[in-house]
Amino acid sequence: MDNTNLKITELIENMQKRLLGKDEVIKSAVTCLIAGGHLLLEDVPGVGKTSLAKALADSVSVSFSRIQCTPDTTPSDITGLSIYSPARESFQVVPGPVLNNIVLADELNRTSPKTQSALLEVMEEHRVTIDGHEYPVPEPFMVIGTQNPSDMAGTYPLPESQLDRFMIKLSLGYPNSAASEDIARRFLSGELHDKTTPVLSGQDIISMQREAGKVSIHDNLRTYAVSIIEATRNKAEISCGASTRALLAMLRCSQALAYMEGRDYCIPEDIANAARLTIPHRLILTAEARLSRVTKTDMVKKILEQVKVS
Numbered sequence: 001m002d003n004t005n006l007k008i009t010e011l012i013e014n015m016q017k018r019l020l021g022k023d024e025v026i027k028s029a030v031t032c033l034i035a036g037g038h039l040l041l042e043d044v045p046g047v048g049k050t051s052l053a054k055a056l057a058d059s060v061s062v063s064f065s066r067i068q069c070t071p072d073t074t075p076s077d078i079t080g081l082s083i084y085s086p087a088r089e090s091f092q093v094v095p096g097p098v099l100n101n102i103v104l105a106d107e108l109n110r111t112s113p114k115t116q117s118a119l120l121e122v123m124e125e126h127r128v129t130i131d132g133h134e135y136p137v138p139e140p141f142m143v144i145g146t147q148n149p150s151d152m153a154g155t156y157p158l159p160e161s162q163l164d165r166f167m168i169k170l171s172l173g174y175p176n177s178a179a180s181e182d183i184a185r186r187f188l189s190g191e192l193h194d195k196t197t198p199v200l201s202g203q204d205i206i207s208m209q210r211e212a213g214k215v216s217i218h219d220n221l222r223t224y225a226v227s228i229i230e231a232t233r234n235k236a237e238i239s240c241g242a243s244t245r246a247l248l249a250m251l252r253c254s255q256a257l258a259y260m261e262g263r264d265y266c267i268p269e270d271i272a273n274a275a276r277l278t279i280p281h282r283l284i285l286t287a288e289a290r291l292s293r294v295t296k297t298d299m300v301k302k303i304l305e306q307v308k309v310s
Contacts, residue, residue, distance in 0.1 A: 018055035039166065109148065119145075164246065167277075222251070228303060243282065
């Protein structure tokens, strides 16, 4: 795995040139890519959500599309549509931007629930249906959604069914003083917006995903993962716990974390770290818990403190 580790390091370092002071967020985004999942970025405007998505896409030599979501964006603007061609005297399919390797759905929660649902099929089954015909997306395939916090004007909260399809949800936060100084210096010198050169190919990513999928998870760690998921379903503060899809996402993320560390086996810390990345955004807290200012991250932390490896 030595050569693989070098490639992963090169990818992370390439992204760090574009997004300063966000090393852990970048590593988590790369983990999501290697795990074959989809990534949701939520934060206030202007902290680098789109920059992170583009840094990842530009660092890999694959096709990329950006969908700028607005209230009048329609489902066909995402999936594509079938239109009549007078010259051919038949209907012709015009593929939508979702039929690319990496798809950025920018400000996803500013478009209507009807349009948001256009991503449900493709995120789960890696294909879209246009006029009754199925069209597979190219591999590797990843949807990166960005959204502003739900208390901001003009937002439509994502439904639970769509949140569950995102493997990992991240927040970037504001950069620290040192990073802000570096950003200002690079901006004034013109270095901040230098073109990002691809360092990996699509086939490199596919190979990594396959190798990560072979990382072994011992029986006791599998039981540990199941116990974490079941604990989310038995807490008084949680009205809706993690799904079966969440369990599978956590296991796949655990494999990716181990793989990135150069191991072909998982350890308990991989399961716990994967739980922190994949579980919080899937939980629905009770009204009482929200009034008590309990957060989803707090609940996952509490569960991890209580559930032990057998």
